[in-house]
Amino acid sequence: MLKLAPSALLDHYLGISRLLAGQLEFRSAIRAVAAEISHIIPHDHLDVCIIMHGGKYHTAYETGIETAWGNHPPALVSGSPIRSLLWGEVPYLLTEDALVDPRFNFEGAFSRPIIDQSLRSRLHVPLKVEGDVIGALSCSAHAAALYGLDDVANARSIADLLSPYFFALRAAEQAQQSAIVEAEARAREEGLRLGALKLTEALESERQRIGMDLHDQTLADLTRLSRRLERLTLAHEISGEALEPLARSLQHCMQDLRQIIEEAKPSVLQLFGFAQAVENQLDRSIRDSGLSITQTLVDATGGIIDQLEQTVSIALFRITQEAINNAVRHAQADHISVTLAGQSDGISIEIRDDGIGVGIADHRNGTGIDNMKTRARLISAEFTMMDGRGSQGTVVAIHLPLTETPTTRLQPRAIK
Template sequence: MQPVTERIPAENARWPALAALAAAAVLGGVSGIWLGSGAALDLPVLLAVGAGLLAGGALLAWGMGHLRAERGRAAAALSHKAELLAHSRAAEQALQLREQFYHTILEDIPEMICRWYPDGRISYVNEAYCRYFQVSREELMQQGGFPLFHHGAGRFDAALYRAQPVVVMEFPVQQADGTQRWQRWMDRALFDDDGTIREFQSIGEDITDRKRAEQETAHLLEENRRLTRMALAIQEEERANLARELHDELGQSLTAIRAEAECVLQINRDRSPTISECAGAINTVAGQVYGVVRDMMHRLRPALLDDLGLVEALNELLRQWRSHRPDVVLEALLEPLPPLPHSVELVAYRIAQEALNNIAKHAEANRVELVLRPLDGMLELRVRDDGRGITADADGHGYGLIGMRERALAVGGEFHVTTGPGMGTTIRTTLPLSHREVKDGD
């Protein structure tokens, strides 16, 4: 059993005084009023006790009014607490739903995710991580040590710092069966307020198929480049052979025909005007054919390149080009050059020749500029036109550009094209002043 005065709530600080005053005035104390220890003393019971003590008394009326006010304040406080509790429960449920949402995403994505501490202890792995390494989450949590993809803590400590918290790495991984696979990991460091690394987050994927495709593509590209260079070398050799045949066979035959026609012309000048006229015609036609053959030989194998060097050979090329395209303004700046390897001179000549041929056939240009000069220890060749530019479907440009690029790369140079519809085309190549043989795979 417990006295009423001992069970009055602490927040109703005035009630003990009221109870003591009532007891002194009527019964000499309220210690005789008892409630069971398990009963709750509420306001109706208390008011009933007060009514029995001071029926109709002024003190009881004052006490009841005071109790009503206390009851209203208590109800408001309880209502506010209930409202706060409801909001708290709603927020907690929303947080749980959000956590479930993100957890589902992390577990369902195909990328591997691992969270771990600097000492190597794993704090979280997703299902994809376990599936890839064929180990359960419980085993990973219990075994300790660094994650299975890890190659040593130093790689992270040296690479991750606050100014650059993310590092992406690709590396091969030896499998248990001896096979090699490739992985790509994006590692992020998570820091405390004082800048200390608190935890690492690593997101990885298997990129073996991509790496194999890249290697195969690189192999095919190198093979294609090797074949292209071989074709260009064979082409250059065949050009030289054809130029030699034209000079030795057709050139000499045409020279003999012209000599015979001149002889007939001299012998029959007074005897037979008709024969002389025919001989003169033969001589003229033979001379025209010889001129065509000479131009062909020059295009196939420019003799001036062997005899006088690149600048003189290009001057002759420009002279011929102007004669065929007098409607186009061709400006050239050919600076004096140091002695060059024949391979470099030939590459520069062929690139200039191909560029001018493309302009004549496709560009519809009004102005062309050609610059040849030594620049920063290299030989620079630049050909620019104001034509219609090179489009993706331009016939004939593809192989020509590939040939120019491969020629430049074959001697250790570089080749760049700047073009676009309506903006003209600029071809720029830089070649070493000394030849560097480029082997397959360079």
């Protein structure tokens, strides 16, 4: 083979460097430099294979003869005819006739293109960045015994030019793929979140409808029945002693129904705002329990909590309501405090008691806790439940990240 003068080699190397500039993907890059490389190392087939992140698979990008290597999806490095080079076991591969060379024809090797295209002379050098093999440059020819050690040296110089550029292309491709995967995941998460919010809104509407039906019909009927029984008792038409348990049962039934109505339609929340609704819940829960529990409510949200979408606001209230009821019923607490805080990254709610703590009160309603977690997930809020300071009492904390646009009310931001 005709040996090029150093000045001619330098011109071709500079040509390769210039041609690489502006190439944004592997296939166009190798095709852009193929002609310049052919002046240095004649070839019938030229390709680069790039090891993918993780080192298990590689992809070939070729020019000249089109083969199954370039048309094949990412393949296992372990099946590559040049796997010893890609694994860093040899500094280069050079053969006079790859058709009969056992290094290229081991069991399981994807070497069919060598046979189909009669690629006898083959020369392979690694593409390295900071000592790590990221792929290989391969030159092949139909003629046998075409390449020698001088060609190996020239191929290494070419590989040194290609390696950093292809390394950057691989990093960019990986970043692009990661961005696509992340965008798709975010889109799926946002779709699920919006679907869950619509479902929650529909459920809340149904709860409100049930509450109004109970108030307008069932509770009214029971009230009339109770008053009639009272009149009968006063008129001594029926023994008051016999009717007294029935009247008492009716009163309890009406009280339970009122509780269902309040829970189904938090009217205080809608009429007077979040803080007032929480205070009302604290008062009623403690009063109905008959326990001597003191309470504290701190609202440091600056009114931002009342700007939330109704579905989100109701979900937050339901979580707070359940946490308060758990503290009253199970914590054996002397004091319960609720803190509402508006922070730069969202809204935080903390329900704290000085009772027996999470570890001891493991008999608490598991379903209620699961419901709180589920409601939090539906609005993209973070939910935690832990022991208080010094393992005394229990702290339930909810944090809702927020975003805001000029045309919409405050919306929950999806949690990564």
